[in-house]
Amino acid sequence: xxxxxxxxxxxxxxxxxxxxxxxxxxxxxxxxxxxxxxxxxxxxxxxxxxxxxxxxxxxxxxxxxxxxxxxxxxxxxxxxxxxxxxxxxxxxxxxxxxxxxxxxxxxxxxxxxxxxxxxxxxxxxxxxxxxxxxxxxxxxxxxxxxxxxxxxxxxxxxxxxxxxxxxxxxxxxxxx
Numbered sequence: 520x521x522x523x524x525x526x527x528x529x530x531x532x533x534x535x536x537x538x539x540x541x542x543x544x545x546x547x548x549x550x551x552x553x554x555x556x557x558x559x560x561x562x563x564x565x566x567x568x569x570x571x572x573x574x575x576x577x578x579x580x581x582x583x584x585x586x587x588x589x590x591x592x593x594x595x596x597x598x599x600x601x602x603x604x605x606x607x608x609x610x611x612x613x614x615x616x617x618x619x620x621x622x623x624x625x626x627x628x629x630x631x632x633x634x635x636x637x638x639x640x641x642x643x644x645x646x647x648x649x650x651x652x653x654x655x656x657x658x659x660x661x662x663x664x665x666x667x668x669x670x671x672x673x674x675x676x677x678x679x680x681x682x683x684x685x686x687x688x689x690x691x692x693x694x695x
Contacts, residue, residue, distance in 0.1 A: 554590045554625045557664045561586030564659050564668040566636075567692060575684075576638045578672065579694035582665055583631040592621040595661045597677045597685050599654035605669060608654045609678040612636065612685035621687055635694030638674050639686035649677035661688070685686050 567579035580595060597612035615637075624632050641651040656671045676682045689695065 540542040554588050557589035557591040562665045564665050566670050566672060574643050575639045575663050577635040579633045580636045581631045581633045581692050582658055584626040584628055587595045588625060588627050591632055591664045592623045593662050594687050595659055595685050597636055598658045600658055601655050607660055608652050609676040610681050612683040613681040616686040617683050619687060624690055631667050631692050632688040632690055633692050634685055634688050634695045639682040641675050641677050651675050652678050
C-alpha cells in the first residue's frame, strides 16, 4: 500500500512539473511566435573582420534588423563573384548544417543574427583539383528575409570544388 501511495505521489509530482514546464515553454513560444517575419527592406547585410584557423578563414556575415522586432531563420546562400557584373566564380557555399532544424530568431530593432562564412585556403588542394581564382566579393541572400546583396570581400576560391561554406544563422554578430 505504501508503494502505491509513493508511486501516486511521484506521478502527481511528475505531472505537475511537466505541466508547468509546458506552460512556461508555451508562454515563451507564443510571445516569440507573435513576431512577424522580417522583411528584406528592413534587413541590412554586412560583414565583420576575418578570423583565420587551421586552413580556413571565417568571416562573420551579419543580418541587422533596421525595423520593428521580427523573426528570421535559415541558411544564407552565398556565391563568390567577380567584376561589376558579379559573374559567379566557382561553386556557391556548401551548407554545413544540412539535416539540422533551423531556429526561429526574434530580432529586435538594431540587433543582428549572423553566420560564420568559411573560406578554405585554396592551398589545401592540388592546383588541378582546385583551379584557384580570385573573387571580388560575394552575393548573399537569406530566403525572403534578405534580398541579394553584394558585399565587397576579396577572397580566393576553388573553381572545381567547394571551398566556401555556410550554415544556419545564430544570434549575435560573431557567426558562432
